[in-house]
Amino acid sequence: MSSYTTVIINILAMLALVYSLYYMQRKGVNFGIRVMVGMVLGILFGGVLQSLFGGSSTIIKQSNSWFDLIGSGYVRLLKMIVMPLIIVSIISAITNIKDMKILGKAGGLIIGILLFTTAIAGLIGAGSSLAFHLSAEGLQVGEAELGATKSVEGKLTAFQTKPIQQQLIEIIPTNPFYALTGQGSADTLSVVFFSALIGIAVLSIKQSKPQSAEFFMKVMKTANDVVMQLVDFVLLLTPYGVLALMTKFVSTSNYADIYKLIEFVVASYLALILMFIVHLIILSFMGFNPFTYIKKVIPVLIFAFTSRTSAGTLPLTIEALINKLGVPSGYANLSASFGVSIGQNGCAGIYPAMLAVMVAPTVGINPLEISFLLKLVIIVAIGSFGIAGVGGGATFAALVVLSTMGLPVGIVGLLIAIEPLIDMGRTALNVSGAMIAGIASSKIMGEMDTETYHQEILETKTM
Structure with missing residues (x-):
């Protein structure tokens, strides 16, 4: 059977799985x-492809290039609506606030909760490395690891050229339209900052120019309704996106590298x-099931x-x-947006703390x-805020912590082979941390x- 025919069969199999989710x-x-079924089907299908053809085979690559129409296409759709969602949601939320003190x-409070939970995550990460007696001394360095280490050290050099103060200043966009393109290092927080300023400006003219403020708020409410409907359309595709993404990950994973570590x-x-x-x-202490x-x-x-994003x-x-x-809405948008870059429990808490203990x-x-552990936890928490201005997730978080502690950074490159596997769990924990910050802050504020x-849970037409 030719490789072309095999790829066609794989595509048909994927379409059959997609239809089963649609059914x-x-x-x-x-x-x-449906989302859970999509993940399980992706694991099984990816495992079959891996066992039949091998993760680096041409057939796998060609098949996944077609599967990407679903998986990567879905991720791009979500990223497409991120900036419009932030703008309309935050502006609408702020313009509906009666007391500006509540916003501050x-x-x-949200930032404080994110940093606090990240400090706890750092302590847990350090404890896990100690419990398993993990050490960087036994890691073998191959050609791929050496190349990755050089790349990491290059990133550290670039990172150290900008002090944390400069990184935080860059959250303020000199060109908000450039920030909207998502090309900047702090684009998400820049858009949050710009949207918040617009919302505050509308609040400030409510007394002097009530008609202008009212008109703008109506326009934003309409835009918010439209964007949220668009969000519903995209979320409907989640099970299919999960299926394709998990298939690609499992079918291309290098199990030998994973086994070594x-x-x-x-x-x-x-x-x-x-x-x-x-x-x-934390939820239990606050009275939530x-x-x-x-x-x-x-x-x-x-x-x-x-998706790892x-x-x-x-x-x-x-x-x-x-x-x-x-x-x-206001708490939800702030906590979710801040949680993308500040106080990431997995990437900026657990991961760098584990590496520091190993090194x-x-x-x-x-x-x-x-004294070492106390210093580590403090640096992990503060460093997670500094990452906000540069992007790069776990890699930069690890660079910040290790370099600040005076430790070698090469281990970041040594673990590059298993980075995707660990990053999956880290990303899920990051998102959970952001949601906990939203729930806890709104509960404390009585909102x-x-x-x-x-x-x-009630099933709706969009879900």
Whole structure:
């Protein structure tokens, strides 16, 4: 059988799986169940392709290039609506605020919660490395790892040319239209900043120019309705996107590399699970049923897991916070938007802390010393805020922590082979951390709609 024919068969098999998900949708199967089924089908189908052809084969590459029409196409659709969603949602939320003091308190509270949970994540990450006795001393360096290490060191040099103050200043866009293109290093936060200023400006003219303010608010309400309908259209495709993304990941994974570093993978996921349990404990302390939270956000976390993009998951995060968890629009948009770059529990908390503990013995530092661990947790928390201005997720977070602690950064390159596998869990935890910040902040401020949080999940026409 020719490779061309084999690729055609693979495409037909994917289409059959897509149709099975569509059939479930027509039969009214719950949206969350369809997303989970899509993930399981992707794992199984990807595993079959991997076992038959090998992850680096031409057949796999050609097949995935067609599967990308669904997987990457869906991710691009989500990214397409991120900026319009941020603009209309934040402007609408701010213009409906009666007291400007609430806005400042809410933003500060959300950032504080994100940094606090990241500090806890850092402590858990360090503890996981210590419990598994992980060390960088035993890692073997191959040609690929050497190349990755040089690349990482180059990024560190570029990163260190800008102090944290400059990185934070760059959140203020000199050209908001450029920020809207998503090309800048802090584009998401720049758009949040610009949208917030517009909202504040509208509030300031309510007294002096009430007609202009009222007209603008009506326009934004209309735009918000249109954008949210667009979000509903895109979210309807989630099960299919998850199916294609998981198929591609499993079919192209290098199991040999994963096996060599399996202990680090296990330690990482144990830390991620423990931090997620911390999220549930926080909910319990605030009077919320953690199992209700899991049931309502599982589709969002599954997509974050398979897509490995917090920014791409943003529309799903905001939708879940508002419509399923009862978080007011303003809190939902701020926490979700801040959570993309600030206080990422997985990428900026657990990961760099684990690497710091692994590297410390190579330079004669005892990672069990209280002073070392205390300094590490503080740097992890503060460093997670500094990452906001540069982008780059876990890599830059690790560079910040390791370089600030005076530790070698080469380990970031040594772990490059298993980076995608760990990044899946990290991204899901990042998104959960952002949602916890939204729930906790709105609850503390007395703005939470607890009835929406506790009510049963109802299947809608879009889900």
